[in-house]
Amino acid sequence: MPRYASIWFPYLLAESVTRKRPELRDGPVVLASRQRGRMVIDAVNAPAKAKGIHVGMVVADCKAIFPDLRVLESESGKGEKIIQALAEWSIRYTPFSSVDLPDGLILDTTGCTHLWGGEKEYLESIEAKLGGYGYTVRCAMADTIGAAWAATRFANPRCIVKPGKQKEILLDLSPEALRLEASVLERLRKLGLKRIGDFIDMPPSVLRRRFGAALPLRIGQALGQEMEFVIPVEPIEPYRERLCSMEPIATAAGITIALRNLLEILCQQLATDGMGLRQGIFRAYRIDGDVQHLEIGTNLPSRNPNHLFKLFEHKIATLRPDLGFELFVLEATDVEPVTDEQAAIWNAASQNDAKIGELLDKVMAKAGRESVSRYLPAEQYWPERAVKKAMPLWEKPVTPWRTDWPRPIHLLSRPETIEVTAVLPDYPPMLFRYKGKTHHVAKSDGPERIEQEWWLADGLYRDYYCVEDESGARYWLFRSGPYDAGRPEWFIHGFFA
Amino acid sequence: MEAEVKREMARQLQSKIDAMQGLGKRSERQQRNALSPFGSAFPGGVFPMAAIHEFISYEPSDAASTSGFMTALVGKFMQEGSLCLWIGNGTKIYPSGLGHFGLKPDRIVFIDAPTAKLALWIIEEALKCEALSAVVGEIKELGFTESRRLQLAVERSGVPGFIHRYRPQAENIVACTARWKITALPGNTVDGLPGMGHSCWDIQLLKVRNGKPDSWQVSWSGNNFAPIIEKHIVPQQERNVG
Structure with missing residues (x-):
């Protein structure tokens, strides 16, 4: 059963400014931009909101009422940048974090919360961390993205919706909690449907006729009857292994051990999926933020950790650890299915192919990829063009070699x-x-x-x-x-x- | 009866000694007949497979003849579906020309090493790989230490190695089993017909461990070596060599 956490930053833009200028934090601060010849408020912080200032007011009016209001210029596009950065930051809580514009995050926390001791502790930890950075945060957790979103913004703070109880939480909330368009909300309000509970049990066909397709869809998404997809900020690579080290690693021996461990894990994973590595990247993250990488390629898909290690081995010396590496990531960027594993037991030729493939990998790693070539006949008479390189290396000739005319050796x-x-x-x-x-x-x-x-x-x-x-x-x-x-x-x- | 047992024992001992002396183990797959003209010079009358053969040439035409002879030998060793590695440092081999010597050019993987040192490393790694059917290396210089490393790799893996040295500084002592020199001979045409006729080579086995150095004059026809019994062969001394 999936679980989602929604994080909402009610004062995202204003707080992104005040966290860097703590002296402004306790007074009312607004961000404003010029629109049609007047300054209009784009964002407010908590004290300003408490005074009744809201987004869309004209700065001159507010200044007249609150002369001590601090007005700062707002930057367009800043909100997206901040929320993207926050989504990347939250990867420490789950590998699947996504942006929920304009001011929220959606985390797929399935299978993650027990590492923090439970869902409550998980949300508390996020709130405490982000609070420490100077952000006001509202969090909620539910079975669906829709319910978590609604609970974050309209239910009690830190609301954890028990599995399967989305409907109970939604009943008393206002229709805004369903992420609807303004026109639909207006129509609902006119008809006196002020709570979600007033219409949630109506047949979808009725709702669709009256309010358009969006309303039944949003209800379905909130209840978990409809699928909803979000795009993670960092796509999850299927074949990527990470190894963190407690102490920075600065010696070749240490890096070798890390690489061997990672290869062992990766190759096991490849073996269970019946795949072999064609291209791999080994990244080393230095403690000062520098990232160095080693790349290898193979001719035949391989999942032999010793062979892959040999390809990396002579490149280890090119890494510059200086103060040491704190994180190693091994990723298979290109994999191919290994089909002849079963046949290899019976057929010596394919085993030989694997051995030759490993030999050529070694040569290519050391002498360069272009150094190895195989030639096939090309259907041309001009001697310089009568042979072509085999691409890939194992390509079979489609036409026979001609020996009817003398050709020099x-x-x-x-x-x-x-x-x-x-x-x-x-x-x-x-x-x-x-x-x-x-x-x-x-x-x-x-x-x-x-x-x-x-x-x-x-x-x-x-x-x-x-x-x-x-x-x-x-x-x-x-x-x-x-x-x-x-x-x-x-x-x-x-x-x- | 007793004599028979003794002879058998002597034969076994001899093959053990051969293996220790770098002539490789005698295996069943050795084709006596295919390499019949050359086997006689080697101990036991068998062309050694698991050995390094060194070839030396000085003229471009002799280099081509040497390449042709090596290709013909490799073609005899190759089994169906197996691969051969041809390692050089700026090699001039033209794949289309190899087909005339009984070798499918697409069964060869060519490696062009950027430096001679790297070429030696690749040759050694290749000789350690039992899956290959032969390894051909084109390098200029080969020291004694390097040749011994190659020879040891071959003795372990059993992959025949052919080292072609074009214009070496000196014909120094190396640990290879045999040293060959191939020069071109005028082609033999049937009954003085015009044209070139088949390739003919003067094959000199200059050194061979525990064997008798010998020389043969053969032509390559019909995917086989055929000895020449002709009179017009120019004696070695009269030709300008080097």
Whole structure:
């Protein structure tokens, strides 16, 4: 059964100012902004409210009645920022905290309150903490977000609605407690429905016809008959483990122990879900607020703590603990299902794949991701483009490798110019000079004409010749373009075995 | 009968000694026939699988021949579905060309190490991984200590390692089982027909532990080594080497 806590800050904006200027706290303070040529009050604090000042009054009128009123300029958008920060702060009470604009928070406290000794103690702790910061806070707890919201604002302070008792608390409250629009409230008031109890038991179809779809929906949400969702300020990562340390940790040995513990827990969790880690981040929070992180990636999903530790191991030295780390967080940012676990018992090949995957992970962690590549045939003739990198590394070739044309075993990444003597045009060269050495051609094959793919690049075609010199060394030469345009250039492009 | 028992015992002892001397354990999967021309030089007449083979070349064309010969050897070792690692530091290998030597180029994972030191580390790590069917390393310099580390890794895992040293400073003493030098020979064509013919190599086994250094002239045709019995082979001394 879920439990929700609602926190309401009745004087949020005014108190965000007075908590930093305590001398103002006991007197009436209002925040005002210029609207249509006059100063209008946007927010008030508790003493001002006690004097009857409310939001929407004109500052000049209030000043006339209370000359000692302190008027401060209000900032637009400040309320959202403060409430966001407070929602992030309240993550210490529950992992699921969300913003309830304009001046409240909703916490999903399911399974959290026993850590504070009970729901009452939980709310007391929140009130005391926020009170210490200078905020007036109203809290309530209920089974539904709607009921908790209503109880916070319209019931007794620190109201804990017992499980299943939402309806009892709502009966005596005014319709405003249902988070309705002003027009609906106006219509309810006109019809004399002053308490929620007056209409809560009416059939929803009747309410919907008279007051629109919002009213039955809000009633349903407050009673728990309709689902209501809120967005947490920090999304809950499914694979994230945290480890707090009592004392700051400043040694590599300490960090190693922390990392090993976290990996152990994370891998267990991954194993129960049948998942494996592909990408992981290890974050270390230093006591001065600095956050450092180490990242790893794997080729195959892995949940072997020893292997993952090895990937992190040599990066530990890059952390700068200075005064020490107080919190370590390990998160699997990318996971993939491990499907072949069962097959691995029977099939040695998949076990081998895992071993090779671990080896390549190690290499990539040390030499960089780009250093490892596998090649597949590409359906192109131009030699530089005839192979492509396999992405990902385990991609299977879709077309077979061609062996019908001679291709060298060593290819120069950039063809090098050579000087050539050829007997006749379109004949293989008789001799060629490469790197200051003259090679007499004894045997040759060719030409093999390879055209540029015009849809990819412009340029001359190449006539490739395989030639063998007198010692038996074999080369792959080409002439760029035809003879008729002056002296064509010759290049060496590769070496045959 | 007694002689038979003794012979069997001697054979077992010899295989133990071989294992201790870095020639690897004799396993059933060794294919005698596939590597038939070269087995004879090695102790026991078997091409050692769990060993480091060192190759030295100086000319670009010889380097290509060496790569071709290594590819052919790796192709013989590869089993269906297994992988081979090719580690280099700026390697020039063209995958499309490997297919001619009985090796599917997509079964090779190429690793381009940023430094030679890192390349050595990767070769050692790779040799420790039993799941690989072969490891090829292209490095310039290999010291005695490093070679011993590689040899020890191989003896434990049984993965054959081929180290290709292109233009090393010196042919220093290393702990590898064998040292080879491959040079290209003029191709053999049938009945003097025009064209290039099959690749031919002069294979020199310069050093081999407990074996007899030897040399072979073979051609690569039909995915197999075929000895050349031709007359036009140029003797080694007359060719300009180095």
